[in-house]
Amino acid sequence: MTLRLAVLGLGRGAVLTVPALAAHDGIDLVAGCDPNPAAVAGLGKRGFASAEALLAWGEFDALYIASPHEYHAAHAIAAARAGKHVLVEKPMAVTLAEAQAMVAAAEAAGTVLMVGPSHGYDPPVELAARLIAAGEVGAARLIEARNFTDFLYRPRRPAECDSALGGGVVLSQATHQVDIVRRLAASPVVAVRGWTGGWDARASEGAFTAQLHFASGAAATLTYSGYARYDSDALAGWAGELGGLKDPQAHARARAALAWADEQAAKAARTFTAGWPEPAPPQRHERFGSVLALCERADLELAPQGVVVHGDHGPRAVPVPLPPVQRANVADAFVRAVRSGQPPLLDGRWGLDSLAVCHALLLSAREGRDINPAELIQGLP
Ligand SMILES: NC(=O)c1ccc[n+]([C@@H]2O[C@H](COP(=O)([O-])OP(=O)(O)OC[C@H]3O[C@@H](n4cnc5c(N)ncnc54)[C@H](O)[C@@H]3O)[C@@H](O)[C@H]2O)c1
The missing domain is CATH 3.40.50.720 (NAD(P)-binding Rossmann-like Domain)
Incomplete structure (x- = not known):
């Protein structure tokens, strides 16, 4: 059908x-x-x-x-x-x-x-999750996800910079990292300790860091800035989020463009108002900054072409075939x-749990204490 x-x-x-x-x-x-x-x-x-x-x-x-x-x-x-x-x-x-x-x-x-x-679907994430589930490398014990981007300097609607409407980088961007680390840890998040940073009028939360604890005993750290002048895609040979090669000047150009552009017109130019994107066969997988999963018997580095398994005998690249689109x-x-x-x-239930982790991050940042995301869901009317 x-x-x-x-x-x-x-x-x-x-x-x-x-x-x-x-x-x-x-x-x-x-x-x-x-x-x-x-x-x-x-x-x-x-x-x-x-x-x-x-x-x-x-x-x-x-x-x-x-x-x-x-x-x-x-x-x-x-x-x-x-x-x-x-x-x-x-x-x-x-x-x-x-x-x-x-x-x-x-x-x-x-x-x-x-x-x-979300980037939780990226093929290298799926491969790493499969390797972990198959028992080849043991369970994930410590996961690190890090991304420094120009998110807030690309054209944005006003709501995207307004926390009251779900703007800021936690709901929009942490959700990618949360999906990725949840897939790799394969265990419920039981505690979140978060911090958010806002040092620019474009959003009250433009950066965050969080430590997640899982029921399995594993931990993950998430670090993100949407204000970044430094571009963490440099760590992957300038492989960008969408699988293209990044210009090292991209962050500087985004800031410079905002100084003169009509932002809403610039935002609209990146939508279907400009028609269909030119089809181009992928050269690399989509990715969301750097992700490392340190497992019991090997360390998994998510890479633009797949996963690098760092084992007792050194690194071994395991490529994932590129999709047609x-x-x-x-x-x-x-x-x-x-x-x-x-x-x-x-x-939907997975999405609800990931959103609860994002809200736990925000609440933890405000109240300076650990939050169990499940309690936020249980507390709903
Ligand atoms: N998964 C991804 O890679 C990815 C990338 C960008 C955005 N997003 C998500 O997509 C959603 C939209 O973000 P965006 O960046 O595309 O914003 P956008 O402003 O580019 O697009 C939103 C579109 O929705 C339209 N719209 C507004 N109100 C509407 C309504 N009531 N009914 C129907 N359409 C309406 C707008 O006219 C606009 O064309 C957000 O939730 C964002 O997180 C996901």
């Missing part, structure tokens, strides 16, 4: 993911929805200006939601009630109550709720979940 797919929100996130969904032979991309008519025209499919109008038409089976975070819950709940399967962008919602309501709506409707893409595995996982009726690995 071919899945008739509609896309809600035709912005930057959609530009990065729609090509993989549209290329999947189990998916027929039938419609797009965005209040911006230029974005709808850029997709070149049947178009709608509002979620209500799209759902009233209803001639599709599944919805990819890439609207701004603050609309995810309303859109996903309305879609589930209309019997549509949902792939919702990360973070799945702004608040935990919203995320829980999304999970409940999908469970009541018997529809798939999958969260992503980035994020093909996300499209596969979504189609598989719909066809099989089995929840995907990163389902």
Whole structure:
């Protein structure tokens, strides 16, 4: 059965993911929805200006939601009630109550709720998780995830810099690192100690560091700055987040552009208003900064081409074949979940747990104490 797919929100996130969904032979991309008519025209499919109008038409089976975070819950709940399967962008919602309501709506409707893409799906992460699960290297004991980016100096909507609306880097960016380290640790997070930094008017939280403790006894550290002049992609030969080669001047250029650009026009230029991206076969995998998983019998270094296993006899590169299009595995996982009726690995409950870790980080930073993310979910009304 071919899945008739509609896309809600035709912005930057959609530009990065729609090509993989549209290329999947189990998916027929039938419609797009965005209040911006230029974005709808850029997709070149049947178009709608509002979620209500799209759902009233209803001639599709599944919805990819890439609207701004603050609309995810309303859109996903309305879609589930209309019997549509949902792939919702990360973070799945702004608040935990919203995320829980999304999970409940999908469970009541018997529809798939999958969260992503996030870098938790990157093929090197999947390989490292498989090596760990297969017992080849033992369990992960200490994981380090680090990324220094220009996130806050790329064009942003005002809400993306406003913590009250889910802006700042914790919900948007920590969620990638949380998904990655949760996959590698394969154990629930039982305590989070977090710190956030804000030293620029562009966001109250532009940087963070956190220590996560897992039920298994493993620990992870996450470190991130979206204010960075230093570019941590230098550590991977300038392999960038999307698998391209980075210009070492990229961070400097992003800051310089903001000094003169009309930011909202610059933001819109990175969306479907500019049409479909030029297809280019991937040369490297997508990645999210540097990730090292020190395991009982070897250390795993996530690399642009796969995983480097540092064992007793030295390093050994284990490549992962490149996909025909980035994020093909996300499209596969979504189609598989719909066809099989089995929840995907990163389902609504997974997304709720990752969002709880992000909120635990924020709360820990405010209150200066360890927070168990499960208690934030249990405390929901
Ligand atoms: N996984 C990724 O790699 C990735 C990358 C970028 C963004 N994202 C996620 O995608 C989401 C959108 O972020 P973005 O950077 O694409 O923002 P964006 O501003 O580029 O795009 C958002 C789009 O949604 C549209 N929109 C606004 N209100 C809407 C509504 N009520 N109904 C339908 N469409 C509406 C806007 O007109 C715009 O075209 C966020 O949750 C973000 O975290 C994910």
